[in-house]
Every structure is written in structure tokens, then in C-alpha cells.
Amino acid sequence: MTSPTSGRPPGRPRAGVTAEVFAATLSTVHELGYARATVDRIAAAAGVAKTTIYRRWPTKGALVVDCLLDAFGPVPLEGTDRAELMASAIRWIAAKVGEPGVGDAFAGVFSDAVSDPELRVILAGRLQEPYRLALRDALGEPDSRILFFIDVVVGALLHRMGMTGEPMVESDVTALVEMVLSYYDGGTCPA
Amino acid sequence: MTSPTSGRPPGRPRAGVTAEVFAATLSTVHELGYARATVDRIAAAAGVAKTTIYRRWPTKGALVVDCLLDAFGPVPLEGTDRAELMASAIRWIAAKVGEPGVGDAFAGVFSDAVSDPELRVILAGRLQEPYRLALRDALGEPDSRILFFIDVVVGALLHRMGMTGEPMVESDVTALVEMVLSYYDGGTCPA
DNA sequence: GATTTACGCTACCTTAGGTATCGATACCTC
DNA sequence: GAGGTATCGATACCTAAGGTAGCGTAAATC
Known part of the structure; x- marks a missing residue:
């Protein structure tokens, strides 16, 4: 579900997005705290659209759990x-x-x-x-x-x-x- | 600050509001969980206007802390x-x-x-x-x-x-x- | 070249914390 | 009893943030 590297994408899944989002999540949370680290900000820090994040993770919580994992x-x-x-x-x-x-x-x-x-x-x-x-x-x-x-x-x-x-x-x-x-x-x- | 029973109110502080709000806070949180226990709902459960709560406690967190105390x-x-x-x-x-x-x-x-x-x-x-x-x-x-x-x-x-x-x-x-x-x-x- | 798929963008909905304003009501003082 | 004072209730509102929908587009695969 939340693992985008499975399924052999025919389109252009832009490799490395997950790593960038994880890094952006941690640094943003470190900078602003959990609540102020909004999905908008995380997306901006990762150089990614907010919708892209919601396409890969159902909620902010799920994103952070995956990030911690x-x-x-x-x-x-x-x-x-x-x-x-x-x-x-x-x-x-x-x-x-x-x-x-x-x-x-x-x-x-x-x-x-x-x-x-x-x-x-x-x-x-x-x-x-x-x-x-x-x-x-x-x-x-x-x-x-x-x-x-x-x-x-x-x-x-x-x-x-x-x-x-x-x-x-x-x-x-x-x-x-x-x-x-x-x-x-x-x-x-x-x- | 948050203690309304001090200062000898000249108006009509409606005694017992604090106790009612505390009880409503706990029961609402018990019923719906912390996040879903909105200030609106707590106010409704206490039979009190939302503004009354914000006149006595600066934030929802402060209310709950006092309630726990x-x-x-x-x-x-x-x-x-x-x-x-x-x-x-x-x-x-x-x-x-x-x-x-x-x-x-x-x-x-x-x-x-x-x-x-x-x-x-x-x-x-x-x-x-x-x-x-x-x-x-x-x-x-x-x-x-x-x-x-x-x-x-x-x-x-x-x-x-x-x-x-x-x-x-x-x-x-x-x-x-x-x-x-x-x-x-x-x-x-x-x- | 057509299809497929993910992406970026914009606009939008909803919830909830918190504020401002106004009229009403009760109490206290004079 | 008259007037001042302070609180209450109600409504309306602002803002931030989670989450969704739709559209155009760029890139691989076939």
C-alpha cells in the first residue's frame, strides 16, 4: 500500500521520492515540532507536491510511522x-x-x-x-x-x-x- | 488566573460552573477521546457557552490540565x-x-x-x-x-x-x- | 505514436481552536 | 429603587491544517 517501489511502474514514479520525503519529514519535525510540521511544509521541504504525499500515505500519521520505521x-x-x-x-x-x-x-x-x-x-x-x-x-x-x-x-x-x-x-x-x-x-x- | 472563585465577583459568576465544566470535560473525553472532545462539545455537555470556557481558560490544554489537577x-x-x-x-x-x-x-x-x-x-x-x-x-x-x-x-x-x-x-x-x-x-x- | 501512470498545481471542503461583538441578566453599591 | 459592573449566552467570524478532486503534463512502456 504505502510502498511505492512495488508493482513495476510503467509511468515515471520519480525514484527516490520516498527517501526525500522521509528526510524532509525528520528535518521539518526537528525544526518545528510535530504539530507545526504540516504536510504542506514537509512537501515543500521535500520539493514535492502535497498531493504526492497523500497519494503514497493515507494520513500524516502513517507517513511518520513509515518514516520512523x-x-x-x-x-x-x-x-x-x-x-x-x-x-x-x-x-x-x-x-x-x-x-x-x-x-x-x-x-x-x-x-x-x-x-x-x-x-x-x-x-x-x-x-x-x-x-x-x-x-x-x-x-x-x-x-x-x-x-x-x-x-x-x-x-x-x-x-x-x-x-x-x-x-x-x-x-x-x-x-x-x-x-x-x-x-x-x-x-x-x-x- | 484560571480560578474563578477568587476576587469576589460583583456580577453573577454563576457558582459551580467550574465543577460542571470539569465533569463535562472528563465525560466527553471518555466518550470521544481527547481530540474529538472539542471545546464546543465540552461546552454543550456542560450546558455552557463556548466563550465562557475561553473566558476562564486560555486554551483547551490549560482547561484539561486544571481538570486533571x-x-x-x-x-x-x-x-x-x-x-x-x-x-x-x-x-x-x-x-x-x-x-x-x-x-x-x-x-x-x-x-x-x-x-x-x-x-x-x-x-x-x-x-x-x-x-x-x-x-x-x-x-x-x-x-x-x-x-x-x-x-x-x-x-x-x-x-x-x-x-x-x-x-x-x-x-x-x-x-x-x-x-x-x-x-x-x-x-x-x-x- | 498511443497508452499508462505518476506527478505538480490549483482550488476546495471540513473540522476545530480561538476571538470579537452584542444584548441580557444578576448582583452590589449608593 | 437606580445605576454601575461584571459575567453569561449567542452568533458570527478568522485561521490553520488535514485531506480530496480535477486537470494538464511529462515520462516510460508497448
């Missing part, structure tokens, strides 16, 4: 044991949220999804679901614990971003890693 | 030791977010605040600040740890609400309490 890429699940895996995942998402535009965009779509059930389905299904599955397979925890893990980590990062406008600092990310690991990995007891 | 009330910091205090605070805010309308309204303003610096100031200063101070005094933790505590707890609750549309279930609240306490209160080590 592209910006995030796959979770780098590095490490041999569970603790290392979880720590790397937390530090990865924290770093991503800290990238200019990404954090604002993420918080923004999330915001919109709160009162928009359709967007919520897109956000949860298209963005969260792949990472949920990857984490579940890698960590071997039950579904409910994976969802809880995501709630705590992503929730804390977004809350900091939303309340202060700035991403979480390094020391707090470390605290987050310690807190989550001590819970999932059996306590901070040195013995 | 009223709905939350003071934190009941019960318990003798720190662990009990933290647990009661977590369960209190979790229960509040679970009340019909409150969670949606909270997630909604939070959302708006992401791309609205003025609203962010109102939200952080008027809603979060009192609780931050109360927690700091009661727990005796440094400011950064209190903010981190709030980020984790409120962030997780809002993330669950935003992603699923439903408040966090009891078992997850319990997990949240355990996780936070084991971190702030020295590990789950039985020794």
Missing part, C-alpha cells in the same frame, strides 16, 4: 546472554529517540494515536509489533513481560522527551538499564 | 518507610490513570504538549511540579532521581494507555511497583 531499522540484538541483549536494546532505542527529529516525531505520532484508533493500529502493528516479536524471540520471555518491558523503556524515554523537550541524558539511560536488568535478571544482589 | 488531588503519601511511600504513590497514580476519562485526558494533553512549548510549561509546572516536590520531600531522593521515578512510572502508564487504549492491568502495576522498588530500595536480594 525507516529511521529505526532493525533492532541490533547484540550480546550472548539476556542481560546484554536487553541492555543493547535499551541503549539502541534511547539513542534513536535522541536523534534530531526522531524523538519528536515518535512522541508526536504516539500523541496523535492516543485519540485516533486507526493510527493506533498502524503504530502498534507496523512499528511496535516487529520489535516486539524480535525481542520475544531473542529474550524468551512471555508476551506480557515483553510488552511491559517496552512500556517501561519507551514510556520513560517518551515521557522525558514530552515533559522537557529534551531526550534522556546518558546517566538516566544507564539508570534505566540498571533498573530493568535488575528486575528481569534476578536482582542486583552481588552474590 | 482537580481529578488527581494531592498524592496520598501513605506508609512509614520509603518503600511503602513509593508503592502507594505508584498505585495511586495508576488507579487515577485508570479512571474513565482521566487516562485519556492525561495522555491527550501530554500529547499536545509534545509540540506545544507553552502547554508543556503549563503541564510540567502546574501538574507535575507539585507532585515532584511532594515526592522529593517525602522520599528524600535527589531531584534527578525523582524525575526519573516519575518518567518511568507515568511514562509506562501512558505508553500502555496510548498503545492499547486501555489502562495498565493490576498485574502489570504490581510488576511496576516491584521493579521500581527493587531499584530504589536496594535490590531484590533476600539476604
Whole structure:
């Protein structure tokens, strides 16, 4: 649906539009914030007509979700044991949220999804679901614990971003890693 | 500013308007979600003119913040030791977010605040600040740890609400309490 | 060269936040 | 009781922004 590179276009799909729009979306959101990053402005920044964007993505929210999916890429699940895996995942998402535009965009779509059930389905299904599955397979925890893990980590990062406008600092990310690991990995007891 | 009961009105301030508007705000948000709960609809539900609302609150966000402040009330910091205090605070805010309308309204303003610096100031200063101070005094933790505590707890609750549309279930609240306490209160080590 | 397809452009619709104005009504003071 | 004052309700309005429709056009494919 939203992937324009499929179907072998006979006309002139102007290769590279998607990448340009994604870049324009992030930079515009970074500059103006999510709400002020209107589709008109994003289109202008991408050197593209507004209608072209709406031909490829049904809503602004869907565009941003796809943009985030592209910006995030796959979770780098590095490490041999569970603790290392979880720590790397937390530090990865924290770093991503800290990238200019990404954090604002993420918080923004999330915001919109709160009162928009359709967007919520897109956000949860298209963005969260792949990472949920990857984490579940890698960590071997039950579904409910994976969802809880995501709630705590992503929730804390977004809350900091939303309340202060700035991403979480390094020391707090470390605290987050310690807190989550001590819970999932059996306590901070040195013995 | 937003408190109409001060100043001894010479005219006819029609006592009870604030309470009616608050109730209408929560019920409308509960029914339709934050975005669809327009000021027009809230005004209609409260039996009040839209202009009356804008005479008392500068923006929709400010109205909802005041409404939440009223709905939350003071934190009941019960318990003798720190662990009990933290647990009661977590369960209190979790229960509040679970009340019909409150969670949606909270997630909604939070959302708006992401791309609205003025609203962010109102939200952080008027809603979060009192609780931050109360927690700091009661727990005796440094400011950064209190903010981190709030980020984790409120962030997780809002993330669950935003992603699923439903408040966090009891078992997850319990997990949240355990996780936070084991971190702030020295590990789950039985020794 | 004809068809197909996506693009740019312009114009437009709708919703919703927020403002301005005016007349009515209640209260308080004199 | 008369007059001033402040708030309320109603209507009308402005603006920004999401989203749509229609038209002409440029480019690949056949």
C-alpha cells in the first residue's frame, strides 16, 4: 500500500521520492515540532507536491510511522546472554529517540494515536509489533513481560522527551538499564 | 488566573460552573477521546457557552490540565518507610490513570504538549511540579532521581494507555511497583 | 505514436481552536 | 429603587491544517 517501489511502474514514479520525503519529514519535525510540521511544509521541504504525499500515505500519521520505521531499522540484538541483549536494546532505542527529529516525531505520532484508533493500529502493528516479536524471540520471555518491558523503556524515554523537550541524558539511560536488568535478571544482589 | 472563585465577583459568576465544566470535560473525553472532545462539545455537555470556557481558560490544554489537577488531588503519601511511600504513590497514580476519562485526558494533553512549548510549561509546572516536590520531600531522593521515578512510572502508564487504549492491568502495576522498588530500595536480594 | 501512470498545481471542503461583538441578566453599591 | 459592573449566552467570524478532486503534463512502456 504505502510502498511505492512495488508493482513495476510503467509511468515515471520519480525514484527516490520516498527517501526525500522521509528526510524532509525528520528535518521539518526537528525544526518545528510535530504539530507545526504540516504536510504542506514537509512537501515543500521535500520539493514535492502535497498531493504526492497523500497519494503514497493515507494520513500524516502513517507517513511518520513509515518514516520512523525507516529511521529505526532493525533492532541490533547484540550480546550472548539476556542481560546484554536487553541492555543493547535499551541503549539502541534511547539513542534513536535522541536523534534530531526522531524523538519528536515518535512522541508526536504516539500523541496523535492516543485519540485516533486507526493510527493506533498502524503504530502498534507496523512499528511496535516487529520489535516486539524480535525481542520475544531473542529474550524468551512471555508476551506480557515483553510488552511491559517496552512500556517501561519507551514510556520513560517518551515521557522525558514530552515533559522537557529534551531526550534522556546518558546517566538516566544507564539508570534505566540498571533498573530493568535488575528486575528481569534476578536482582542486583552481588552474590 | 484560571480560578474563578477568587476576587469576589460583583456580577453573577454563576457558582459551580467550574465543577460542571470539569465533569463535562472528563465525560466527553471518555466518550470521544481527547481530540474529538472539542471545546464546543465540552461546552454543550456542560450546558455552557463556548466563550465562557475561553473566558476562564486560555486554551483547551490549560482547561484539561486544571481538570486533571482537580481529578488527581494531592498524592496520598501513605506508609512509614520509603518503600511503602513509593508503592502507594505508584498505585495511586495508576488507579487515577485508570479512571474513565482521566487516562485519556492525561495522555491527550501530554500529547499536545509534545509540540506545544507553552502547554508543556503549563503541564510540567502546574501538574507535575507539585507532585515532584511532594515526592522529593517525602522520599528524600535527589531531584534527578525523582524525575526519573516519575518518567518511568507515568511514562509506562501512558505508553500502555496510548498503545492499547486501555489502562495498565493490576498485574502489570504490581510488576511496576516491584521493579521500581527493587531499584530504589536496594535490590531484590533476600539476604 | 498511443497508452499508462505518476506527478505538480490549483482550488476546495471540513473540522476545530480561538476571538470579537452584542444584548441580557444578576448582583452590589449608593 | 437606580445605576454601575461584571459575567453569561449567542452568533458570527478568522485561521490553520488535514485531506480530496480535477486537470494538464511529462515520462516510460508497448
